[in-house]
Amino acid sequence: MFRYYLRLGLLSIRANPALSALMVAAIAIGIGACMTIVTIHYIMSGNPIPEKSDQLFHVRVDSWDPNEAYDEPNEPPEQLTYLDATALYAAGRAARQVISFLSSRVIEPEDEGAKPFQRETRATTHEFFTMFNVPFKYGAPWDRTADETLERVVVINDKLNQTLFGGADSSGRMLMLTGEPYRIVGVLDEWSPVPLFYDLNNGEYGDPAPVFLPFSVAVAGEHGRWGNTNCWKPIGDGGMPAFLASECVWIQMWAELHSDAERQSYLQFLDAYVSEQKTLGRFPRAMNNRLDDVQAWLTYNEVVDDDVGVLLGLALLFLVVCLLNTIGLLLAKVMRRAKDISLRRALGASKATLFGQYIVEAGMIGLAGGLLGILMTWLGLRGIENLFSAYDFVAKLVRMDWVMVLTAVLLAILSALAAALYPTWRASNVTPATQLRIQ
Amino acid sequence: MLQMKNVSKVYRTDTVETHALREFSLTVEEGEFVSVTGPSGSGKTTFLNIAGLLEELTGGSYELDGRDISKLNDKERSRVRNEKIGFIFQSFNLIPELNIFDNVDVPLRYRRFDAAERKKRIVDSLEMVGLASRLQHMPAQLSGGQQQRVAIARALAGEPRFLLADEPTGNLDSNMADSVMQLLADINSTGTTIIMVTHELTLADRARRNIFVRDGRVSDSAGNLQLAAAS
Numbered sequence: 138m139f140r141y142y143l144r145l146g147l148l149s150i151r152a153n154p155a156l157s158a159l160m161v162a163a164i165a166i167g168i169g170a171c172m173t174i175v176t177i178h179y180i181m182s183g184n185p186i187p188e189k190s191d192q193l194f195h196v197r198v199d200s201w202d203p204n205e206a207y208d209e210p211n212e213p214p215e216q217l218t219y220l221d222a223t224a225l226y227a228a229g230r231a232a233r234q235v236i237s238f239l240s241s242r243v244i245e246p247e248d249e250g251a252k253p254f255q256r257e258t259r260a261t262t263h264e265f266f267t268m269f270n271v272p273f274k275y276g277a278p279w280d281r282t283a284d285e286t287l288e289r290v291v292v293i294n295d296k297l298n299q300t301l302f303g304g305a306d307s308s309g310r311m312l313m314l315t316g317e318p319y320r321i322v323g324v325l326d327e328w329s330p331v332p333l334f335y336d337l338n339n340g341e342y343g344d345p346a347p348v349f350l351p352f353s354v355a356v357a358g359e360h361g362r363w364g365n366t367n368c369w370k371p372i373g374d375g376g377m378p379a380f381l382a383s384e385c386v387w388i389q390m391w392a393e394l395h396s397d398a399e400r401q402s403y404l405q406f407l408d409a410y411v412s413e414q415k416t417l418g419r420f421p422r423a424m425n426n427r428l429d430d431v432q433a434w435l436t437y438n439e440v441v442d443d444d445v446g447v448l449l450g451l452a453l454l455f456l457v458v459c460l461l462n463t464i465g466l467l468l469a470k471v472m473r474r475a476k477d478i479s480l481r482r483a484l485g486a487s488k489a490t491l492f493g494q495y496i497v498e499a500g501m502i503g504l505a506g507g508l509l510g511i512l513m514t515w516l517g518l519r520g521i522e523n524l525f526s527a528y529d530f531v532a533k534l535v536r537m538d539w540v541m542v543l544t545a546v547l548l549a550i551l552s553a554l555a556a557a558l559y560p561t562w563r564a565s566n567v568t569p570a571t572q573l574r575i576q
Numbered sequence: 577m578l579q580m581k582n583v584s585k586v587y588r589t590d591t592v593e594t595h596a597l598r599e600f601s602l603t604v605e606e607g608e609f610v611s612v613t614g615p616s617g618s619g620k621t622t623f624l625n626i627a628g629l630l631e632e633l634t635g636g637s638y639e640l641d642g643r644d645i646s647k648l649n650d651k652e653r654s655r656v657r658n659e660k661i662g663f664i665f666q667s668f669n670l671i672p673e674l675n676i677f678d679n680v681d682v683p684l685r686y687r688r689f690d691a692a693e694r695k696k697r698i699v700d701s702l703e704m705v706g707l708a709s710r711l712q713h714m715p716a717q718l719s720g721g722q723q724q725r726v727a728i729a730r731a732l733a734g735e736p737r738f739l740l741a742d743e744p745t746g747n748l749d750s751n752m753a754d755s756v757m758q759l760l761a762d763i764n765s766t767g768t769t770i771i772m773v774t775h776e777l778t779l780a781d782r783a784r785r786n787i788f789v790r791d792g793r794v795s796d797s798a799g800n801l802q803l804a805a806a807s
Binding site for chain 2: 138141148149151152476477480481482483484485486487488489490568569570573
């Protein structure tokens with residue numbers, strides 16, 4: 138019977154092209170508006186590293202001011218001091234651990250005619266790439282020895298490799314950064330997690346730095362810090378050594394822990410470390426250490442703006458309004474077909490049979506509305522992209538993947554079916570005798 | 577056999593109560609050709625709608641082929657309509673966007689016959705009414721008489737025990753009406769029970785038995801058309 142219902146649905150749509158087109162348009166506009174916002178919300182709240190987001194933990198210890206929490210009600214700082222970051226890293230108590238901060242260097246191309254340009258650099262430790270599943274196009278990450286011996290090595294991204302070396306395998310070649318030669322050990326493949334979870338201090342939707350170099354090299358070379366540095370005690374006049382020994386927080390730390398037992402063990406380790414530091418006169422606040430996995434860390438940082446939630450609500454409301462219009466149009470259609478319905482009842486169709494027939498027709502209209510809705514969504518996303526073209530990160534938020542395409546179609550079909558329930562119920566309850574009596 | 581005993585039908589609105597049938601009792605035997613006549617508003621069509629399970633009765637009892645109809649749910653009533661009853665309407669009631677083949681196919685679809693069985697029945701019934709060559713025509717391409725023949729073919733395709741006709745020739749000229757009446761007589765001769773509502777006494781006279789309905793009651797079921805003519 139399903140094929141028969143499909144055929145009847147097509148005939149009915151053809152018999153009432155204007156009414157059917159209005160219904161498809163109402164659903165498509167509702168789906169388009171709704172899915173535009175849903176897509177942005179989906180990208181913003183997406184899991185940037187789903188394969189291991191529950192194994193990666195952002196590390197926080199509360200080294201802050203005894204008189205005032207870093208953030209209300211009692212949140213520890215989001216970053217670590219140099220003392221704590223390097224001590225926790227050196228302890229090596231997690232399966233993998235990474236410390237990093239954002240900096241910048243001036244890149245001096247080999248081509249003498251080309252002008253130097255400044256780019257962000259990420260100063261980090263060698264396990265950054267394996268820990269965050271960063272793909273390599275050429276070469277490989279540097280190793281522990283490079284970290285320990287302050288070896289001047291870099292990993293660059295594919296885009297910079299295109300700019301400097303025309304996309305060829307540049308591993309082994311030299312790159313001048315602010316007057317210092319670095320050996321390229323690897324070139325990254327396309328990689329741009331959204332949100333940029335490992336450093337939310339410098340824009341949740343920014344691009345990864347195009348250059349990665351050893352943390353130890355950056356610290357020794359006194360590379361400047363791009364990002365937040367927060368201090369609750371005066372640093373003093375001792376220059377870089379004084380800054381490194383200060384209570385200023387500026388380094389992000391992540392630990393890879395594979396089980397709840399490992400997580401508990403690492404928390405105990407943090408507690409023990411803080412207890413030890415307390416004996417040295419540091420950590421004046423009560424014990425307050427945190428390990429947040431990727432999703433928890435994104436939630437804590439409110440990566441999805443509240444405004445987007447409000448917009449999402451409004452978009453859903455708009456979809457409801459469109460569906461109410463669809464209900465009205467379907468009712469009009471059903472009333473126009475009352476005689477046909479009555480005749481079918483007289484010829485043996487049960488209420489359930491007619492309900493099935495009209496639900497299938499509504500589903501077809503929903504499918505058409507969904508397909509057109511995808512186009513509307515695409516137009517909506519392009520509109521947002523053009524409206525906010527000044528912001529680079531917007532391009533990352535207006536991409537529609539297959540999940541969103543399927544969601545649009547399913548939402549349209551479900552919406553159409555929901556809208557069809559009342560009109561279809563009315564259709565199946567038409568009193569046949571009343572309609573057939575009309576000559 | 578169709579048997580109604582003291583059937584009543586009341587239509588109610590907030591302010592008005594209309595008694596369409598009152599203590600309506602009638603028995604129609606297998607193979608009969610019964611005409612039902614009576615003045616406008618006498619309850620003829622209401623009787624036919626209740627007989628055809630298109631409306632529910634308010635009181636009394638109705639048995640069709642020995643089954644108490646009042647105890648059936650919607651699905652069972654639909655099945656009885658589909659398998660045992662064929663309808664012929666004054667205005668033909670063909671579905672305009674379906675061709676002749678598909679119009680006759682409608683009740684067979686609800687019967688869940690396979691495609692081959694449906695096709696055989698459609699062709700056979702259209703042959704019976706002389707329209708087998710018009711399978712792909714649309715209703716609008718046929719004359720009124722031809723459309724009514726298609727409607728009869730649709731009613732016959734399911735091989736019903738009862739054929740209920742409501743003014744079947746009301747929209748036809750006399751020649752076409754005569755042809756349709758001859759067709760109904762032929763169908764009745766094959767054993768199909770026919771109940772025909774009409775206000776034309778000349779047509780009613782062609783039935784084997786006439787029922788005269790007045791004020792929602794059977795006034796005369798003995799076949800006296802003179803009484804009907806007088807009223």
